Amino acid sequence: MNELTELYQEIILDHNKRPRNYRAIDDATHSADGHNPLCGDELSVSLRLNGDQIEDISFQGEGCAISKASASLMTTLIKGKSLQAAKEESTVIKQMLTSSDESDVSMEELGDIIALSGVRRFPARIKCATLAWHTFEAALNGDEDTTTE
Ligand code: ZN
Helix, strand or coil, X not given: CCHHHHHHHHHHHHHHHCXXXXXXCCCCCEEEEEEECCCCEEEEXXXXXXXXXXXXXXXXXXXXXXXXXXXXXHHHHHCCCEHHHHHHHHHHHHHHHXXXXXXXXXXXXXXXXXXXXXXXXXHHHHHHHHHHHHHHHHHHHXXXXXXXX
């Protein structure tokens, strides 16, 4: 295992053990439940939108380490951002997670979430990593239930 892989693992294990923003939002304006039947991951994502700003975002649920770490990292990344910026990040990150071309993605902007890039080598786990992002988008689109296909 090289140093980078170790660092990535540490980030994922840390977010799995101590997930950030793992709670309900009482006055959420948007929420959705996401399911990944391949692995059994079940997440719900809630957020409070004020105008164009995501004032708060949280998640709850049960899933594997990858799905929980991905959701936790997502909330830390997009909390406080504008809707536009968050949607762009969602697109970039889903691209990072599904692209087979490693040079395709600009690494600098992503911060710790880059730790998830390792899942590209494990196709069965990609849906674990993208579930939180799909659920976030479903919440914005007003779909209360989403399943990764
Ligand atoms: Zn999973």
